[in-house]
């Protein structure tokens with residue numbers, strides 16, 4: 001359940017955090033074979049290294065770059081919302097055994113971030129920081145929990161720097177296979193550059209004043225900046241917030257006063273937020289433009305099963321809706 005009636009999100013997060021830490025400490029005390037974090041990583045006698053990624057997006061990229069040289073595990077599952085992820089007791093054990101822990105950073109991991117600090121302090125890579133996403137690269141300086149907007153994967157060019165850092169982290173942890181990691185990371189960043197070129201070209205047919213859309217939460221600011229769109233979410237950067245009547249009213253105003261007809265729901269946010277988008281669309285007699293992947297990939301056999309697939313799917317859905325909205329407007333007398 002994403003939203004609660006509690007007035008203090010901070011209190012709730014704190015209690016969840018404390019519970020997660022207690023669970024993880026207990027498990028670490030009772031678990032056998034957790035491994036000594038001081039032992040050298042990538043020792044051939046220990047077999048392939050283990051890379052643990054927090055989100056499904058990072059897990060996919062890590063797999064592409066790992067090839068057959070490293071074992072990649074993910075903490076979050078398909079469709080789970082990282083902002084309100086509730087740590088599972090097993091997570092601490094998984095994280096503590098990893099040779100490399102890949103985290104997005106910018107407070108995306110929220111509660112899980114506290115567990116990482118406790119059990120994977122020496123193996124953890126904060127990718128936003130490692131990729132030097134700072135200054136003008138980042139959006140917002142302290143928009144949520146004192147951190148910038150964490151949705152950096154929504155800009156493929158920015159995310160190429162993250163992918164490069166994933167290769168760097170693997171090469172460092174497993175020098176015997178460094179050449180492979182470096183080569184696959186370069187290959188993957190080149191695919192990200194192609195993706196960026198394709199998305200840019202796809203938006204070329206949409207006039208600048210018809211590029212406004214509404215989504216369930218503010219996950220698309222980096223995408224909006226990269227492709228010159230104006231995107232409004234029901235709530236802010238994190239889904240861990242209750243939408244106010246004023247926020248909902250401002251969406252109605254966008255539809256009513258500015259003729260915005262492109263409204264989307266998301267796969268990894270709560271039904272509450274998606275239902276608000278549906279209600280606003282319904283009131284205006286507009287069909288929902290489609291479902292976007294924001295903070296989680298889709299199931300492996302769906303178009304959103306990979307990061308590249310997710311971005312291509314989102315772009316196609318958005319372009320289709322914006323084109324239809326444009327045709328609707330030009331049909332009007």
Ligand SMILES: [Zn+2]
Nearest residue numbers: 219237238295
């Ligand atoms: Zn998000």
